[in-house]
Amino acid sequence: MEVHPSGYYAWKREPISEKHRDDQRLLGLLKQAWLESGCVYGYRKLTLDMRDMGEHCGKHRVARLLRCEGIRSQTGYRRRSGGRGGKPAVVAPNHLNRKFTPDQPNQSWVTDITYIRTHEGWLYLAVVIDLFSRQVIGWSMGSRIDTDLVLNALLMALWRRQPHESVLVHSDQGCQFTGHNWQTFLRDHNLVSSMSRRGNCHNNAVAESFFQLLKRERIRRQIYLTRQDARADVFNYIEMFYNPKRRHNTSGDISPVEFEKRYFQRLGRV
Secondary structure, three states: OOOOHHHHHHHHHOOOOHHHHHHHHHHHHHHHHHHHOOOOOOHHHHHHHHHHOOOOOOHHHHHHHHHHHOOOOOOOOOOOOOOOOOOOOOOOOOOOOOOOOOOOOOOEEEEEEEEEEEOOEEEEEEEEEEOOOOEEEEEEEEOOOOHHHHHHHHHHHHHHHOOOOOEEEEEOOOHHHHOHHHHHHHHHOOEEEEEOOOOOHHHHHHHHHHHHHHHHHHHOOOOEOOHHHHHHHHHHHHHHHHOOOOOEHHHOOEOHHHHHHHHHHHHOOO
């Protein structure tokens, strides 16, 4: 199709439409929310995020913008055609096997790593959670994602809990958990290693759920100026809100600390 030169230059002089400007503004918000979700949210959850922020947009518009930008959600159980399923763990089997409700403390712990964006760069957070109460019993933060990060979190958990019997410690197959230092530390401290299938985050759903809560309730919509600012805010969330105050459906709508307190009261140990 031929276009007359005058028509082309008239089109070129046209300013960008208000709709296009608004699409670009909304796309910026969507990218930020997608990154803060750990690059896992799809158009449905991102639409809810936008509505929580007061944006008036439909899911089809959000889906169109994400598709044009090449942003997609992280898939769960269903495999895309031609993809490979998660391989069984080589270093350690999945002893936990999604048994997320032990009947007493210090039976099963889960651990994982997430990242927090700051203007200085990424801050990495490792946590250890007791599945009995969902309490964060160990945590560590640093600018490097290495074995020391997860070992420091586990050391805090051991110092706080001082278990008298063997404890199952479940993780994914990240290199921090498959390395010699981590596995040796577990054996030396009477801890049993358990690992998810590769690429299957559902096998470590409790840790993933905690990270989603942290980002939704505290970190979302902000980028910290410094790593120290992020450390202080994460510390406040874990130690001043999540452990002592936040209610959990799995714990009868009481906090992790209160749940364990009532458990020991029933045993006559408080």
